[in-house]
Amino acid sequence: MEHKDAVYRFAWRMTNSPEAAEDVAQDVFLTFLRQPERFDHTRGPLRSFLIGVARNLALKKWREEHRWEPLDDENYLAPLVDLAPGDIAELVGAAVRALAPLQRETLILAEYEGFSLEEIARPVEADSGTVKSRLHRARENLCRALAPLNHIRRKHGSAK
Amino acid sequence: MDPLNDDELTELLHRWRAPAAPLGLEEKVFPAAQRMPWRRWLLSGSIRVPVPVALVAFVVLLSAIVFSLSARYPVLRPAAAVTLSDFQPVKQLQPRIIRSTYEGN
Numbered sequence: 001m002e003h004k005d006a007v008y009r010f011a012w013r014m015t016n017s018p019e020a021a022e023d024v025a026q027d028v029f030l031t032f033l034r035q036p037e038r039f040d041h042t043r044g045p046l047r048s049f050l051i052g053v054a055r056n057l058a059l060k061k062w063r064e065e066h067r068w069e070p071l072d073d074e075n076y077l078a079p080l081v082d083l084a085p086g087d088i089a090e091l092v093g094a095a096v097r098a099l100a101p102l103q104r105e106t107l108i109l110a111e112y113e114g115f116s117l118e119e120i121a122r123p124v125e126a127d128s129g130t131v132k133s134r135l136h137r138a139r140e141n142l143c144r145a146l147a148p149l150n151h152i153r154r155k156h157g158s159a160k
Numbered sequence: 161m162d163p164l165n166d167d168e169l170t171e172l173l174h175r176w177r178a179p180a181a182p183l184g185l186e187e188k189v190f191p192a193a194q195r196m197p198w199r200r201w202l203l204s205g206s207i208r209v210p211v212p213v214a215l216v217a218f219v220v221l222l223s224a225i226v227f228s229l230s231a232r233y234p235v236l237r238p239a240a241a242v243t244l245s246d247f248q249p250v251k252q253l254q255p256r257i258i259r260s261t262y263e264g265n
Contacts, residue, residue, distance in 0.1 A: 004181040004185055004186065005180050005181045007181070008178075008179075008180070008181035008182075008185065009178040009179075009180075009181075012178045012179065013178055018179070018182070022181075022182055022184075022185060022188075025181060025185055026185060026188050026189055029189040030189060033189070088172065088175050089175045089176045089177065090176075092172050092173060092175055092176040093176045096173070096176065107173075111170070111173050111174075112173075112178070139166070139169060142164075142169055142173070143163040143164040143165070143166075143169050144163045146164055146169065146172055147162060147163045147164060149164075149172060150162060150163070150164045150168060
């Protein structure tokens with residue numbers, strides 16, 4: 001259970017629900033306990049493997065709720081954040097959650113879990129070039145979506 | 161409206177913090193282990209021991225065994241070397257004849 005925090009954090013950011021994140025994390029570890037042979041240490045560290053399982057479960061949950069939406073869309077433009085909630089952390093979370101799932105998972109693994117492009121490529125089952133392009137689009141989308149916060153930051157010197 | 165630059169975005173992203181895993185998660189994953197009675201645990205339970213601790217324990221155990229064996233069977237040291245000069249002629253010989261009792265009968 002050494003990686004439980006990393007797996008839970010990832011699931012929480014992907015699902016936007018503490019209950020769903022706990023379900024995903026629980027399923028990840030139960031899957032590993034029941035089928036430990038699925039983990040091949042020559043293909044990468046255990047953490048990447050567990051995150052990969054969490055990623056598949058989170059996408060499955062997302063797919064159940066968004067049956068007809070694409071997992072990624074190159075032309076997708078994230079909407080500008082609504083400043084009404086006021087809390088910057090919440091606004092940032094909302095902007096990340098508004099990203100298409102494949103961009104979101106790439107951004108979460110790179111920014112919050114410190115994975116390199118090669119390390120992200122393994123659990124998301126894509127090559128490094130694709131991961132790099134998704135990360136670029138995710139960051140571009142967020143730069144635009146969070147622009148209203150920048151306006152406030154510049155006006156007040158620093159965001160509160 | 162100007163979009164954020166890379167540094168500003170990174171700084172903002174790190175304001176969104178995720179909570180740690182709930183305490184109940186481990187219990188949900190290992191419910192059987194949590195409920196195992198201690199008597200059953202003594203028969204079928206297991207503990208994880210870090211390799212350095214196991215190595216130290218093994219060395220200590222081995223040393224104890226070697227020490228106890230060496231105390232039980234002390235090593236016999238050979239006597240000091242004997243040379244011919246240590247042999248002396250007998251100065252006074254007092255032979256004593258011992259007869260058995262039935263010889264007199």
